[in-house]
Amino acid sequence: EPEVTQTPSHQVTQMGQEVILRCVPISNHLYFYWYRQILGQKVEFLVSFYNNEISEKSEIFDDQFSVERPDGSNFTLKIRSTKLEDSAMYFCASNAYGELFFGEGSRLTVL
Amino acid sequence: QQQVKQSPQSLIVQKGGISIINCAYENTAFDYFPWYQQFPGKGPALLIAIRPDVSEKKEGRFTISFNKSAKQFSLHIMDSQPGDSATYFCAASMGQGGSEKLVFGKGTKLTVNP
Numbered sequence: 082e083p084e085v086t087q088t089p090s091h092q093v094t095q096m097g098q099e100v101i102l103r104c105v106p107i108s109n110h111l112y113f114y115w116y117r118q119i120l121g122q123k124v125e126f127l128v129s130f131y132n133n134e135i136s137e138k139s140e141i142f143d144d145q146f147s148v149e150r151p152d153g154s155n156f157t158l159k160i161r162s163t164k165l166e167d168s169a170m171y172f173c174a175s176n177a178y179g180e181l182f183f184g185e186g187s188r189l190t191v192l
Numbered sequence: 193q194q195q196v197k198q199s200p201q202s203l204i205v206q207k208g209g210i211s212i213i214n215c216a217y218e219n220t221a222f223d224y225f226p227w228y229q230q231f232p233g234k235g236p237a238l239l240i241a242i243r244p245d246v247s248e249k250k251e252g253r254f255t256i257s258f259n260k261s262a263k264q265f266s267l268h269i270m271d272s273q274p275g276d277s278a279t280y281f282c283a284a285s286m287g288q289g290g291s292e293k294l295v296f297g298k299g300t301k302l303t304v305n306p
Binding site for chain 1: 224226228233234235236237238241281283292293294295296297298299
């Protein structure tokens with residue numbers, strides 16, 4: 082069964098450092114998303130991406146965040162200067178016909 | 193108005209029992225209501241979803257009941273099994289396909305005792 086894959090599974094970084102989280106969406110999907118889940122809390126929408134541009138973003142997705150689809154298969158989330166409150170599980174998702182498929186997540190710990 | 197309110201926060205059910213989780217929403221523009229199941233350390237996985245043109249959808253032991261006038265929907269798990277122990281999230285979105293931005297509830301941790 083096709084799946085969304087994410088790397089790394091866990092990343093520990095120092096506050097102020099740049100982090101790139103990577104995702105390989107399901108191959109025939111056209112819409113891509115990043116969500117995050119702070120420990121013990123609900124899953125929150127960050128950004129959606131279609132046709133090589135952001136289609137929607139939340140208030141959480143400020144100038145420190147960016148997304149890119151550099152090579153037609155990978156979909157990345159970059160956090161330019163991490164803060165303590167960026168510590169969370171980040172989920173990539175992709176969508177073809179209205180159903181979102183989530184990856185297993187990348188846990189980011191900011192020290 | 194973008195919120196989805198979910199209850200209860202946690203639920204303990206005996207094996208074979210019925211688990212019921214409820215959600216309420218405000219935004220009448222929402223037209224897609226999925227339920228996601230999440231095991232520890234895993235991403236949310238779609239369990240079952242409904243659109244507001246029907247009042248109930250059943251898939252195996254899982255049923256969604258939808259009340260459009262009350263702006264509420266619920267998940268019923270019949271014959272609950274220990275393997276159903278997980279966190280369940282309701283969600284809502286609008287849009288006919290492709291660019292759904294899901295608004296999630298806060299989740300319900302279900303424990304099914306053997």
